Amino acid sequence: MIKTPREFLNQLATVLSAEQLELRVEVLLENSRDFGQLVGEPIMPLAVVYPGTVDDVQNIMRLAYEHHMPVISRGAGTGVSGGVHVTGECIVLNLMRMNRILEVRPDDEVAVVEPGVINYDLNLAVADHGLMYAPDPASYKMSTIGGNIATNAGGLRCAKYGVTRESVLAVDVVLSDGRLIHVGRNTFKGVAGYDLTAMFTGSEGTLGVIVRAVVRLRYLPVDERDISMLFPSLEAAVLGVQRIARVRVQPAILELLDSPTIRILDEQYATNYAVHGGAMLLVRLDGYGSEKEESVLRETFANQEVILSASGAGDATALIEMRRTSRGDTKDDAYRMGEDVAVPKSKMTGYVRELREIAYQHNVDVRVIAHAGDGNLHPTFSVEPGSGIDPLARLSKALEGSIRLAIEMGGTITGEHGVGLIKREWLGWEQAPDVLSLQREIKALFDPKNILNPGKAF
Numbered sequence: 205m206i207k208t209p210r211e212f213l214n215q216l217a218t219v220l221s222a223e224q225l226e227l228r229v230e231v232l233l234e235n236s237r238d239f240g241q242l243v244g245e246p247i248m249p250l251a252v253v254y255p256g257t258v259d260d261v262q263n264i265m266r267l268a269y270e271h272h273m274p275v276i277s278r279g280a281g282t283g284v285s286g287g288v289h290v291t292g293e294c295i296v297l298n299l300m301r302m303n304r305i306l307e308v309r310p311d312d313e314v315a316v317v318e319p320g321v322i323n324y325d326l327n328l329a330v331a332d333h334g335l336m337y338a339p340d341p342a343s344y345k346m347s348t349i350g351g352n353i354a355t356n357a358g359g360l361r362c363a364k365y366g367v368t369r370e371s372v373l374a375v376d377v378v379l380s381d382g383r384l385i386h387v388g389r390n391t392f393k394g395v396a397g398y399d400l401t402a403m404f405t406g407s408e409g410t411l412g413v414i415v416r417a418v419v420r421l422r423y424l425p426v427d428e429r430d431i432s433m434l435f436p437s438l439e440a441a442v443l444g445v446q447r448i449a450r451v452r453v454q455p456a457i458l459e460l461l462d463s464p465t466i467r468i469l470d471e472q473y474a475t476n477y478a479v480h481g482g483a484m485l486l487v488r489l490d491g492y493g494s495e496k497e498e499s500v501l502r503e504t505f506a507n508q509e510v511i512l513s514a515s516g517a518g519d520a521t522a523l524i525e526m527r528r529t530s531r532g533d534t535k536d537d538a539y540r541m542g543e544d545v546a547v548p549k550s551k552m553t554g555y556v557r558e559l560r561e562i563a564y565q566h567n568v569d570v571r572v573i574a575h576a577g578d579g580n581l582h583p584t585f586s587v588e589p590g591s592g593i594d595p596l597a598r599l600s601k602a603l604e605g606s607i608r609l610a611i612e613m614g615g616t617i618t619g620e621h622g623v624g625l626i627k628r629e630w631l632g633w634e635q636a637p638d639v640l641s642l643q644r645e646i647k648a649l650f651d652p653k654n655i656l657n658p659g660k661a662f
Contacts, residue, residue: 209250209293212271216251216295219263226252235278235296240286240626241541247289249276249296256301258376258384258415264297265413266382274655275380277409279320279348282341283355284542285624287408291659297413299350305329306416313421314373314390319350319414326419335421338365341620342528350414356406358620360528363577364456364490365422367620369405376416377404380651390418403646408622409657411650425456425490429498430520434481434511438462438560438572441483442553444510445576448487449549451504453497457488458577459527462556465571469526477523480511485576486524527573539595541603542584545610546619549579558609559583566602567592580619581610608633623661631662 217225226232229248236246250273255261268275274294281288290296303320310333317326323344326337340359341347347357353375358367365371374388388394388401404411435441441460448455460483461469467478477484489497498515505512513520547555556572563570563585574581585602587595607617607630617623617630632640644662647654 212267212273213251215267215271216253216264219267220253220255220260224254224256224260226254235281235288235298236290238278238281238283238286238288238624240284240289240624242286242289247291249290249294252296252298254298254301258378261297261299261302261378261413261415262382262384264295265378265380268295268655269381269653272653272655274658275413276657277350277354277413279351279354280322280343280346282343282347282351283622283624284544285355285618285621286626287355287622287624287657287660289625291625299413299415300348302350302415303348308333310335310421312390314418315421316416316418317349318416319348319353321349323347323349323352330421331424333421334424336424337371337419338422339368339371340528344528349417349419353405353414353417354407354409355622356620358575358578358580360457360459360488360524360575362575362580362620363458364454369402371420371422372401372405372417373420374418375401375404375414377412378415379412380653380656384415385412388418392420406622408624408661410647410661411656413656423491425494426492427490427494428456429489429494429515430513430524431487431489431498431501431515432513432520432523433485433487433505434477435483435485436481436509438483438556439553440509441485442556442576444485444505445549445552447504448501451500453489453501453504455487455497455577456490457486457524458575459486459524460484460572460574460576460581461486461527462572464569465573468571469523473526484523486520486527488524539589539599540584540586541599542582543603543606544580544582544618544621545607545615546578546580547610547613547615551613551615552576552579552581555581555609555613555615559606562602562605562609566598566605568595568599568602570602575619578619579615625660628660628662 232248235252277297278288300320302318304318307316340361341357352368356368376386463482470478568585568587570585572583587599
């Protein structure tokens with residue numbers, strides 16, 4: 205057992221080059237957290253290490269395992285659940301330099317990548333083959349495939365193509381003691397043994413370090429048609445989602461923005477949409493059938509109280525990109541808290557109605573955006589500092605009410621952001637004690653010394 209952090213760092217230096225071991229304060233600070241809300245001052249890790257190979261990761265983990273040193277693995281740190289927040293003495297294993305696209309097999313429609321590959325870069329690399337990597341979180345231009353897998357990230361195209369789990373076929377994982385295992389398959393179908401690939405996907409770095417992934421690619425759409433739909437109210441827009449489903453049109457993207465969000469986007473981009481409606485749906489139809497689907501959608505909403513963008517107009521496409529790159533304003537702080545619940549699609553109308561009532565009861569503001577195609581809502585509560593009695597307590601109660609409401613409606617506390625550090629206390633609201641206990645047993649099996657991202661997810 206190493207007696208001091210300095211002794212551990214000295215031993216770490218024997219398995220890494222000088223460029224791979226960072227002790228500079230600015231680097232420690234940059235790697236101390238993600239975009240999730242932080243309570244208090246950031247805590248610095250002992251060091252940030254940058255492996256370049258699988259062997260590097262194994263050597264680091266063997267040393268950490270031997271000396272009970274906690275390890276937080278991370279990529280770009282674009283998460284918003286505190287999943288890579290440093291909470292105590294540890295090292296941060298930054299995988300950004302393991303960024304090679306190892307193989308693209310267009311006939312098999314798969315790619316093999318290292319964890320530091322940027323989502324956007326993978327899409328650029330496979331586009332020439334008429335293929336795409338479907339998961340597209342809002343941070344796709346900077347987030348890594350490894351981070352996407354660790355959080356089971358979603359994105360705008362989830363409505364049609366599903367979340368990251370539907371696109372991960374196999375992973376190579378370095379376990380806490382440095383062993384390297386391969387789980388999964390190279391084929392789209394396969395039911396041999398337990399689905400350990402799915403278990404590692406979304407495990408938030410608590411079970412192992414993903415060092416390689418085989419991911420499924422999809423066909424790059426030959427045609428895309430974007431439509432914006434302005435409704436008089438948020439409830440009317442949610443009913444519009446249900447109408448689209450009932451005529452069996454399957455959008456690739458189906459996003460919902462309420463009036464406060466539209467107003468913020470108007471301010472940011474000098475547009476003027478808020479004066480025309482109370483909520484908006486953004487629809488992208490893709491593939492050979494998109495022309496027919498557009499025709500059905502326009503026929504469905506003909507003579508309804510809704511304003512549709514003109515066919516082929518570029519403003520709908522621009523709005524989708526605005527939505528993709530903006531949640532409405534800057535990241536959360538003490539007086540603004542965004543969430544990530546999901547409810548059954550049939551419950552969305554009731555959820556947004558009661559959500560507004562919760563905000564009214566606690567005298568806080570709320571706005572809503574949603575991946576409406578799969579019932580994943582992102583309500584954001586806010587309150588002005590100093591407004592009324594104990595604004596932070598009111599904000600916290602409103603947020604808690606929105607979480608409990610989602611669970612009561614058969615939903616979940618997180619649709620795509622993960623539990624991380626911020627949502628741990630809510631997990632017991634959704635999952636029974638026996639289920640939580642079983643997951644802790646799985647964690648103990650894979651990480652008996654509890655050194656992999658300890659204190660996260662449970």
